[in-house]
Amino acid sequence: xxxxxxxxxxxxxxxxxxxxxxxxxxxxxxxxxxxxxxxxxxxxxxxxxxxxxxxxxxxxxxxxxxxxxxxxxxxxxxxxxxxxxxxxxxxxxxxxxxxxxxxxxxxxxxxxxxxxxxxxxxxxxxxxxx
Amino acid sequence: xxxxxxxxxxxxxxxxxxxxxxxxxxxxxxxxxxxxxxxxxxxxxxxxxxxxxxxxxxxxxxxxxxxxxxxxxxxxxxxxxxxxxxxxxxxxxxxxxxxxxxxxxxxxxxxxxxxxxxxx
Numbered sequence: 469x470x471x472x473x474x475x476x477x478x479x480x481x482x483x484x485x486x487x488x489x490x491x492x493x494x495x496x497x498x499x500x501x502x503x504x505x506x507x508x509x510x511x512x513x514x515x516x517x518x519x520x521x522x523x524x525x526x527x528x529x530x531x532x533x534x535x536x537x538x539x540x541x542x543x544x545x546x547x548x549x550x551x552x553x554x555x556x557x558x559x560x561x562x563x564x565x566x567x568x569x570x571x572x573x574x575x576x577x578x579x580x581x582x583x584x585x586x587x588x589x590x591x592x593x594x595x596x597x598x
Numbered sequence: 599x600x601x602x603x604x605x606x607x608x609x610x611x612x613x614x615x616x617x618x619x620x621x622x623x624x625x626x627x628x629x630x631x632x633x634x635x636x637x638x639x640x641x642x643x644x645x646x647x648x649x650x651x652x653x654x655x656x657x658x659x660x661x662x663x664x665x666x667x668x669x670x671x672x673x674x675x676x677x678x679x680x681x682x683x684x685x686x687x688x689x690x691x692x693x694x695x696x697x698x699x700x701x702x703x704x705x706x707x708x709x710x711x712x713x714x715x716x717x718x
Binding site: 526536537542551561590 | 607608610611612613627628629632633634635636637640654655656657658660661662676678680681682685686687688689694695698699702708709710712713714715716717718
């Protein structure tokens with residue numbers, strides 16, 4: 469899915485309590501209320517499109533996770549890739565996974581390939597060749 | 599001293615079982631109470647159990663480990679299995695690499711306390 473960077477202005481009426489909570493959250497996370505609404509709506513849209521994913525805070529910001537696991541989409545994607553997408557092999561090595569969890573991560577990764585890129589190796593780590 | 603490892607959730611619990619059969623001291627996040635927990639909880643558990651955390655993805659773990667060290671805790675270490683060298687499906691290759699790493703840690707040739715990237 470291509471991300472559009474275009475922004476359009478809109479107005480909306482919100483219940484007072486929702487607005488109050490929105491502002492409280494925005495202040496707590498050093499964001500504008502508009503940025504929080506954008507984030508919340510984007511995540512809601514994704515969770516509607518890809519049942520089985522959810523968003524959580526990480527030390528590097530909000531990230532999509534596979535619901536019911538501690539795995540990010542990226543991590544599940546690379547398990548799927550590593551086993552060449554073969555569900556029987558994945559099930560053998562990860563007997564606690566459900567196929568729907570793997571499928572959700574794969575569908576999300578295909579829609580947003582930028583979320584599946586490999587991280588660089590940390591520069592401060594000692595490289596050990598074995 | 600024989601190193602003790604905790605395998606992060608992306609690593610198969612069958613790898614942990616195979617590592618134990620091979621004589622390593624290994625436990626796994628998968629299949630334990632740590633399954634589904636966040637990275638901080640996993641890292642704190644590894645620290646409390648004097649285990650080196652082994653993971654494919656340390657992006658979230660590096661800042662957390664730095665915080666732990668600054669707060670006075672002493673994590674045993676962090677091992678990143680480089681996905682450029684080992685893919686997730688190469689379970690036997692990862693097991694062999696872990697065995698070699700354990701041997702080098704035990705002989706004092708490698709100190710994982712500030713992070714190690716395991717490559718082929």
